[in-house]
Amino acid sequence: MSTTNNVNGTASNEVLNSPFLKAIVQQVRGQDIYGVYKTWADDLLLKPYIVSKQKKREIPVDGDVDLMTKSRILTFYRGIAACIEQETGLMSQVVVDIGHEGFGWALVFSGRLLLTTRTIRDAHRFGFDSLEKLAEEGEKLIAKGVELAKTYPEVGKL
């Protein structure tokens, strides 16, 4: 509901130290085979993840979800997977399945254990109020995944 969202991407350095945000940045840079983002600052790379409530309302939710949004969602969950791997050593797979209406699932799993299960709604409008919110959301999912991996290590290694 707040209108003081950090939509211009000028974040404090502090939040950029979030391991999750670093993981997203690393995913993006890892896919940057033409070196386009080489000179871009981290917060600029993360900027598309910040979508204000106002802007969300302006995005229509009918029709296909555009490819860049899909790729942003996939990168979000790949960041989750990378952070869980860092803490637990479990290699995981990421499956994001979004239908033409913006509904679907995001799953991160290792062996037979689901580390993250998320239903997706209104994928067209995927985004967060601020980098802080993005980091917070990611770290919540990572903590849950790490907890599951530690509670059921046997299932994660199947």
Added chain:
Amino acid sequence: MSTTNNVNGTASNEVLNSPFLKAIVQQVRGQDIYGVYKTWADDLLLKPYIVSKQKKREIPVDGDVDLMTKSRILTFYRGIAACIEQETGLMSQVVVDIGHEGFGWALVFSGRLLLTTRTIRDAHRFGFDSLEKLAEEGEKLIAKGVELAKTYPEVGKL
């Protein structure tokens, strides 16, 4: 390798008693909101699942996987989920994610437990030599899923 595939859909009654084939038929009939298949025999409904090796070779694997094939794959895994539920009482979700090149994942899960994990290749050519092969393949996946559900009931109920 055999060329005596049962491609004309005239199956013996015996294989049609397979609980898995019955589950697929039930899925198809359950989606038949216009009653189009009401008068169709079970083996006729299952016929599209039978694709001979020869016919597979003729299906190009480039471009998008057509919607009917996708829906057939989804119904296959929904049949698996239904049979596992019948034996274990675990309600499960089915996620099938196929990219434009026919590669992807098919997942059946309950709680945090993956009952079925399958990578999909050449989805365009999804099909089986015979109803017997279809039933066999399904029952193998069901048996594995049931075994996992019984070994890790706690994870399946998370």
